[in-house]
Amino acid sequence: MERRDLGERVAKSGKRRTPLWARLSAIFGCVLMVLSGGALVAQQVLVSRYAGAVETGNLFGAPAGAAAKEEKSDIKGPLNILLVGIDPRTDEQTPLSDSIIVAHIPADMRQAYLFSIPRDLVVDIPPFEKTGFKGGRSKINAAMGYGSSVGNGKHDVVQGFDLLAKTVGQLTGIQEFDAGAIINFNGFKAIVEAMGGVTMTIDQNVKSEHLQPNGKPRPRLARCADNSCAHPYYGPQAEYKVGTYHLQAWQALDYVRQRYGLPRSDYDRQRHQQQFIKAMAKQALGKDVVTNPAKLDKVLKAAGKALIFDGGGHSVVDWAFSMKNIRSDDMTLVKLPGNSIINNGDYRGEELEPSAKEFFSAVRQDRVQDFIFRHPEYINNNAG
Incomplete structure (x- = not known):
């Protein structure tokens, strides 16, 4: 795809939209689906540089040639995107998925529903031939570790993502994800630093x-x-403290990491992470970033280093254009109801309430809006 073609695609729309280079930052630095719209005009160099900076990987273990086949078709909804956050680790440390978020985009491509999978959710992890893992029941954040070993004490997060995706797919019934990303929390910190902090609402002390x-x-x-x-x-x-604050990068990242001492532990943390994503989206497309070339360039560079992306055969730019109608206000944050498993006084993990199966069915059938209408308790009221 040539750069001129990209510019023409936007110019023909005749609409004033958020610049594509900013949308790229929002989509990938702020978890892939944040905002929209764009007029390329003279910023094609930034787009090209950012697209080239994003590390890509075969996160879903697709056979060679599959991606090239998919590249010929446009990105159309409904879509399901798997986003996994990890703390920075060396290749000698077993990776654990500290944050697991699925983004569902309906067929009309005008809304995004984000729901988190509790990291301590006890699930059946399927066998994984690449590591010899025979399968078993464990906390879902261990799936990446079981799938990551490449021998000689080394670990590969890309390979580990494959088993995690299979595990999440088995849980939700989503047979195939359309895209995925591994987000390094240190990379998130660098993005927020480049933006000069982030304003977000803290909903509990x-x-x-x-x-x-x-x-x-x-x-x-x-x-x-x-x-x-x-x-x-x-x-x-x-x-x-409860209130709306402009947080420094270290404060924002520290806040969304916390779960100990919170009434709902990891469920509270999930909500805070979703709020953080939405706040980052809004900040990344604010005038202070979009109209400031120096700051924008720093944000793009930081975002490019923050993640490993698999677009299912489509480029970063293709995904940016596909999300052109989704804005931060179109993001609905969903909470999955669940409870702790206590056995003889010992904490064993988390389990979802039975209604979660109905929600997953709604995701697969692309009728989440109808489900939310009937189950308003699934909406995170403190969405920030």
Whole structure:
């Protein structure tokens, strides 16, 4: 696809839209589907540079040649996109998926529904021939680890994503995801830093397990150096109070990591992560970023380093154009109801309520809007 063709596709629409280079930043730096619209005009160099900066990978283990076959068709809804957030790790450490989000785009491509899968959800993880994993029942965030081993003590997050996608697919009944991304939380931090922080609404008082009020790590108990303690930290804690604030990057990332001490633990954290995504989307397309070439360039570079993307045979630019009608206000944040599994006083993980099966069926049949109308309790009321 030539750059001139991209410009012509936008110019012919005759509409004033959010610039494509900003949409790229929003879509991929803020989790793939944030906003829309775009007039290329003279910013084709930025588009090209950003598209080339995004690392791509075969996240779904598709056979060679499959992607090239799909590349000939347009991106049409309904769509399901799997987004996985990980903490930075070396290839000698077993990767764990700290955040699992599915984005459902209906057939009209004008709405995005985001729902999170609890990281401690107990599920059946299918066998995985590449690592010799025979399958079993475990917390879903372990699936990436079971699928990541490549021998000699090394791990590959791209290969691990494949097994996680199969596990999420088995849970939800989604046979095939249309795109996917692995997002590095340190990369998210760099994006927010490039934007100059992010404004978001904090919906409950939260104390940080990890950081002090000045942003520095809290000291760890010496006897917990091997991570054998559930709460290895001590000393003053950073605190986040109810209200709307402009947060520094370290504050925003720290806030959405917290789950200990929250009434609903990981369910509260899921909601905060969804709120963060939406806040990033709005910030990335604000005038302070879009009309500031220097800041915009920093945001694009940071976003390009933040993730590994698989577009199902379509380029970053193709995905940007496909989302042209979706804006941040069109994003609906969905909460899946669930409860903790307690066995003889010990925490074993999480389980979803039976109605979640009906929701997954609505996703597969592209009737989420109808389901939400009948089950308004699935909407995160504190969407930020």
